[in-house]
Amino acid sequence: MARGDVQVAKSSNGAPSRERIVVGAADMISRRGLSATSIRDMAKHAQAPLGSTYHYFPEGKQQLATAAVRYTGERIARSLRKELAAGPAAGLRAFLDLWRGIVVGTDFHAGCPVLAVAIEEPPADEVPPALAAAAEVFDQWEGLLADSLREHGADAEQAAQVATLVVAAVEGTVALCRAKRSTEPLDRVAVQLQALIDAAIKS
Numbered sequence: 794m795a796r797g798d799v800q801v802a803k804s805s806n807g808a809p810s811r812e813r814i815v816v817g818a819a820d821m822i823s824r825r826g827l828s829a830t831s832i833r834d835m836a837k838h839a840q841a842p843l844g845s846t847y848h849y850f851p852e853g854k855q856q857l858a859t860a861a862v863r864y865t866g867e868r869i870a871r872s873l874r875k876e877l878a879a880g881p882a883a884g885l886r887a888f889l890d891l892w893r894g895i896v897v898g899t900d901f902h903a904g905c906p907v908l909a910v911a912i913e914e915p916p917a918d919e920v921p922p923a924l925a926a927a928a929e930v931f932d933q934w935e936g937l938l939a940d941s942l943r944e945h946g947a948d949a950e951q952a953a954q955v956a957t958l959v960v961a962a963v964e965g966t967v968a969l970c971r972a973k974r975s976t977e978p979l980d981r982v983a984v985q986l987q988a989l990i991d992a993a994i995k996s
Contacts (some may be wrong), residue, residue, distance in 0.1 A: 809841035811849045812864075817841065819861035822906040824899070827858055827913050827923065835861075858910060858923035865906050866930030870937060877941040881990050884941055885959060888934075889983050892967050893976055901974045907931065908964045934960050947993040955993050959986055 817839020821830050832854040836846040850857040869891060876887035895903055911927040935956040942952035962982050969978040 809839060809845050814839045814841050814846055814849060814857070815860045815864045818857050819865050819906045820903065822858060822861055822909050823895075823903040826909045827854075830854075832857060855922050859926045862907050862910050862923055862926040862930060866926070866933055870933055873934065873937045877937060880945055881938060881941040881994065882987060884938060885983075885986055885990055888959070888963055889979055889986075892963060892970075893979055896967060896970045896979075897976060901971050904967045904971050905964055908968070931960060942990070942993055945994040951993050955989055958989065962986060 814836065818835040821835045821838040825834075832846060832850070833843055835854075835857060836843045839846075846857065847853070850860065869888070872887050872891055873884050877884035892905070895905075907927045907930050910923045911931070913924065915921050915924055935953070938956035938959055939949075939952040942955055943949060947955065963979075963986075966978045966982045970976055
């Protein structure tokens with residue numbers, strides 16, 4: 794999410810809306826990760842008072858991070874659903890273009906907040922709500938891709954495997970793009986993933 798995405802309309806009483814705070818949190822996490830980001834940081838990034846942030850998220854940082862992960866998940870899922878109507882290749886292109894837009898639009902400062910949450914080390918014997926939400930989001934994206942692949946001729950097991958590979962490859966490639974400050978990794982991965990999808994639906 795580019796920095797401009799934080800500029801969301803205020804609620805009717807003039808206070809920052811819940812959505813604005815969630816969008817700001819997602820953007821902040823995508824840039825700095827979760828451990829390095831406090832709820833105060835997320836509120837400041839969204840240009841929201843800390844009191845308003847706690848009003849919407851009384852349980853604190855994990856509750857806000859969970860909302861940010863789910864917001865990101867659904868935002869991307871909406872795009873996938875729309876593009877997958879034209880087939881899995883169109884869905885792949887949309888998925889790649891979305892992340893390309895984010896890394897380029899933020900000058901390679903932002904990645905995926907879902908991945909950022911997923912790679913945090915959780916407390917022993919505990920699955921934090923934000924981490925559980927990240928797993929659900931990845932499942933959702935994989936499921937949408939797998940459904941489209943099956944609808945276009947791939948068998949169920951192959952569809953599931955290719956869908957997981959697509960999500961894993963793109964998420965990892967976004968990290969490479971940020972490190973290298975280049976979209977070349979996305980370009981390379983796009984070619985190979987397209988070939989895999991073509992093979993899956995023609996087999």
